[in-house]
Amino acid sequence: ADLCKQEEELKRLHEQINKAECLKIAEEVLISTPSEQISDEELNTDWFTSWLDNAEKITAEETRYIWGKILAGEIAQPGSFSIRTLNVLKNLSMNDAMAFQKLASVISQDYCFRAVVTGLLSHYITPQEIMLMEEAGLLDNTSDNARTLSLSSNSSDCYKVALKMGKKALELSSNRPLPTPTFAILKLTTAGTELLPFAFTRHSASNSGINLLV
Numbered sequence: 001a002d003l004c005k006q007e008e009e010l011k012r013l014h015e016q017i018n019k020a021e022c023l024k025i026a027e028e029v030l031i032s033t034p035s036e037q038i039s040d041e042e043l044n045t046d047w048f049t050s051w052l053d054n055a056e057k058i059t060a061e062e063t064r065y066i067w068g069k070i071l072a073g074e075i076a077q078p079g080s081f082s083i084r085t086l087n088v089l090k091n092l093s094m095n096d097a098m099a100f101q102k103l104a105s106v107i108s109q110d111y112c113f114r115a116v117v118t119g120l121l122s123h124y125i126t127p128q129e130i131m132l133m134e135e136a137g138l139l140d141n142t143s144d145n146a147r148t149l150s151l152s153s154n155s156s157d158c159y160k161v162a163l164k165m166g167k168k169a170l171e172l173s174s175n176r177p178l179p180t181p182t183f184a185i186l187k188l189t190t191a192g193t194e195l196l197p198f199a200f201t202r203h204s205a206s207n208s209g210i211n212l213l214v
Helices: 002-031 045-055 061-076 083-090 094-104 114-120 127-136 190-198
Strands: 111-113 148-150 159-165 168-174 182-187 210-213
Touching (some): 002 045, 002 061, 045 061, 045 083, 061 083, 083 190, 094 127, 094 190, 111 114, 114 182
Parallel strands (some): 168 210
Antiparallel strands (some): 148 182, 159 168
C-alpha cells in the first residue's frame, strides 16, 4: 500500500512539473507579446481545464513548447484554438506530425492542390500520409464541397493565377483565356488550420516556384 501511495505521489509530482513547464513557456510568450495584442476577454474555464488535463501529460520539450504557445495564443485572443484542436493535437503521432510538416510546405491558406500533391509531388507526400492526416483530423475527408476550388484569372488576355504555397510561389497558367476552372483540392480541417503555424516546415519540396499548366 505504501508503494502504491508513493507511485501515485510521484505521478502527481511529474504531472505538476509538466504543467508548470508548459505554463512557464506560455508566460514567456505573453511577456514578449505587445499589450495591445492581448485581449481583455477572460479565458474560457472549460477550455483551460482541457488544456491543463493535456499539459500534465506532456514530457517532451518541443511538445511542451507547442502547448505553451497555444495557451499564450488563447489567452491573447480567446477562441484562437478550439477544444477539438486540443484533442487532435494530443492524439498526434510522430508519423502524423512529420507528414503534416511536409504538407505545410505546400499549403496555400487552408488548402493545397490535389494535382500538386498526388501528381508533381507524389514521391514527396504519399497516399498513406494523406490518409494518416485525414484519420488524425488534420485533413478534411467528409465534405465534398470542401474539396474543390474555383479561381478566376488575374489577366484578361490569358489564364494566370499567382498564389503563395507554403514559402514558395505557385503559378496556374494557360496561354489562352479560360472559363473559371475548378480545381480539386485537399482542405485542412479547422484543427489543421489552427495547428498549421506549429508545423515547422523543415521539409521542402523544392527551393523554387512551381508552374502548373491548366
